[in-house]
Amino acid sequence: MSKIFVIHENSEWTEHLINRLEELDLPYEDWLLGNGTVDLTSVPPEGIFYNRMSASSHTRGHRFSPELTNAVLAWLEHHGRTVINGSRALQLEVSxxxxxxxxxxxxxxTPKTIAAVGKEDIIKSAEAFEGKKFITKHNRAGKGLGVQLFETVEALHNYVEGPAFEEPVDGVTLIQEYIExxxxxxxxxxxxxxxxxxxxxxxxxxxxxxxxxxxxxxxxxxxxxxxxxxxxxxxxxxxxxxxxxxxxxxxxxxxxxxxxxxxxxxxxxxxxxxxxxxxxxxxxxxxxxxxxxxxxxxxxxxxxxxxxxxxxxx
CATH class of the missing domain: 3.30.470.20 (ATP-grasp fold, B domain)
Incomplete structure (x- = not known):
């Protein structure tokens, strides 16, 4: 029987949707992708597939869930299955x-933004915002991860070289103008x-x-x-x-x-x-x-x- 497959890595964020699916008496399967395998020689089950993979999965111990989901979505799309928020959506979710x-x-x-990898280039990039407030954030984030507000390049330097600096999971830090x-x-x-x-x-x-x-x-x-x-x-x-x-x-x-x-x-x-x-x-x-x-x-x-x-x- 065809059913709804909910692809995710965080049950707490999916609970309310599951409750609604049950309320409407819809057939579904909760597909948790904290880890797992994809047999590329197999054929996916019949149904529709809703991708709810999160860019912040690494903060819940699921570092490679987006990569696993990317493989699953490619497999599903190869077989012509209906995917809600498919591969392209996942690409944007994590970048x-x-x-x-x-x-x-x-x-x-969008706000003026510079992407940088490495502490030296993060600090150097901030010079483009000299005299203005700016923020840093993670390229692959979710939940506002890595967002810090700075008024000077010196303050950023102290943060980046200090113990509180958060390394982005993909290595890419964004330096962005602060919109007040x-x-x-x-x-x-x-x-x-x-x-x-x-x-x-x-x-x-x-x-x-x-x-x-x-x-x-x-x-x-x-x-x-x-x-x-x-x-x-x-x-x-x-x-x-x-x-x-x-x-x-x-x-x-x-x-x-x-x-x-x-x-x-x-x-x-x-x-x-x-x-x-x-x-x-x-x-x-x-x-x-x-x-x-x-x-x-x-x-x-x-x-x-x-x-x-x-x-x-x-």
Whole structure:
């Protein structure tokens, strides 16, 4: 019997989707790719395959899960299986460099960014931002890994040469201009089936590591999700949000065979939008969704159900 295969490496981020699949009484298989094998002489099972592999898998002890997933996706696509967020989506998931180049291709402004390998070149690259605030981040990241704010090259030098420096898993550090917003928040736009679902206002006043998944409340002490009831919500759905940038985002997703994603942007003091992240393994915040009455995982489950009946032409 044909069914839905959910490819991932983190059960806590997949639990809500599994619950929705069961709620809709859909046949599924939970395909955990922490490790494993791919027999290239075998034929894949019948069904549709939803890739939820994360760029931050190495932080959970799954260093080579993206590489294993890449082999699995190539095998599935070779046999003509319907893959949601296939090989191209995974390529963008693990490389912000590729993300920025794709965004710029469609006329979407991204922050000035230099990619560097090696401590000496990281420090040298920062000279291009002299006199301005800038940040560093990991090329292969997720959850805001490696994001640090600097005001001087000297401060960066002290960090890079000090014990707190975080080596990126792929060796590539990005040095990027810091976009200062008049208010401390960014906007994350969610897409299912390549179409806009809703936008979330994310408070950045406490830092950059902003995973919306509910599991972050328990397992990631640096992820500021949970707040006291009296405090402003960290995640709030922006009701009625509409902007011409959404059409451009949909074009980027369509061109790269990405059906499900969250795309993040920030606005500067002049109102200019800078887009800096495409998350093909997107998560949702249950408190924000409950307040709004919109549910991302339910939309994904419905989309997978529709594709199970009539596979999309991908």
């Amino acid at each position: 912000k460099v590729l993300q920025y180049l794709e965004l710029e291709k469609f006329g979407i402004k 917003s008049p208010e401390a928040f960014i906007t994350r736009c969610e897409f299912v089936g390549g179409k806009f679902v809703y936008a979330v206002r994310v408070d950045t006043s406490e830092g950059f590591e902003l995973c919306p998944a509910d599991a972050c409340r328990i397992d990631d002490m640096f992820c500021p999700v949970g707040e006291e009831a009296s405090a402003p919500a960290k995640f709030e759905i922006r009701e009625g949000f509409d902007h011409p940038i959404l059409k451009k985002y949909e074009q980027v997703l369509a061109a790269n065979d990405i059906q499900i994603a969250g795309i993040e942007f920030i606005q500067d003091k002049e109102g200019n939008i800078f887009t800096y992240d495409i998350n093909t393994n997107t998560n949702y915040n249950s408190d924000a969704e409950a307040k709004s009455g919109q549910f991302g995982m339910l939309e994904i489950a419905k989309f997978l159900r529709n594709n199970l009946k009539e596979p999309a032409k991908i």
